[in-house]
Amino acid sequence: MKTILIFVSSLDGKVTKWGEPNVRLWSSHQDQDYYKKVWNDSKLIVMGSTTYNDDTFNPSPDHQIIIMTSDPKKYKSAVVAGQIEFTSETPVELYSRFMKKGYPQMLVVGGPHIATSFLREQLIDELWLTIEPKIFGMGANFAIDAKLDIDTRLIQYEKVNDQGTLITKYAVLKK
Numbered sequence: 403m404k405t406i407l408i409f410v411s412s413l414d415g416k417v418t419k420w421g422e423p424n425v426r427l428w429s430s431h432q433d434q435d436y437y438k439k440v441w442n443d444s445k446l447i448v449m450g451s452t453t454y455n456d457d458t459f460n461p462s463p464d465h466q467i468i469i470m471t472s473d474p475k476k477y478k479s480a481v482v483a484g485q486i487e488f489t490s491e492t493p494v495e496l497y498s499r500f501m502k503k504g505y506p507q508m509l510v511v512g513g514p515h516i517a518t519s520f521l522r523e524q525l526i527d528e529l530w531l532t533i534e535p536k537i538f539g540m541g542a543n544f545a546i547d548a549k550l551d552i553d554t555r556l557i558q559y560e561k562v563n564d565q566g567t568l569i570t571k572y573a574v575l576k577k
């Protein structure tokens with residue numbers, strides 16, 4: 403199973419503008435269209451409870467959305483069988499469960515806490531990073547509060563507008 407981590411970031415590496423949750427207020431419409439397509443093409447999508455609580459999306463039989471939380475009971479009323487699930491599994495447990503089920507791909511859509519816990523366990527195969535040519539100074543990076551030492555290799559990049567938004571893909575090099 404290929405595990406993909408996807409983020410949109412500013413030039414100075416921020417995935418939130420000054421800590422505010424709504425990424426759509428600053429990401430380009432080209433990135434938003436791209437993200438929508440990636441989302442639509444993904445069966446299995448994983449996110450943290452904060453990212454879930456910050457956004458709204460409708461359940462769909464086309465997607466199995468897994469929300470990671472230490473308190474799944476809190477979200478009992480939001481569960482939709484086969485479509486929206488809340489789990490307190492670790493990244494390793496989650497990965498193993500879906501790998502055994504034969505899923506070809508897992509899309510991890512953040513936020514930084516979830517991304518870091520997957521990176522720490524070396525569970526990410528590719529990082530799909532959109533770089534918006536903006537500088538925020540303050541805000542969260544996609545990897546936080548951990549000493550990581552991960553090498554990647556650029557495998558794809560595309561400039562998608564005049565301002566220079568770059569849609570990139572990096573492979574994580576296994577040690």
Ligand SMILES: NC(=O)c1ccc[n+]([C@@H]2O[C@H](COP(=O)([O-])OP(=O)(O)OC[C@H]3O[C@@H](n4cnc5c(N)ncnc54)[C@H](OP(=O)(O)O)[C@@H]3O)[C@@H](O)[C@H]2O)c1
Binds near residue numbers: 408416456471492519
């Ligand atoms: N720019 C982008 O592409 C992008 C993408 C996604 C999110 N974001 C932004 O990122 C922000 C949210 O990120 P975040 O890092 O604060 O939260 P997050 O990663 O979405 O969620 C973290 C929460 O998940 C739960 N959790 C369950 N298992 C965990 C584990 N193994 N490791 C860590 N957390 C675990 C914990 O909450 P409980 O146990 O209490 O439920 C934890 O507080 C939002 O502002 C959002 O807009 C940006």
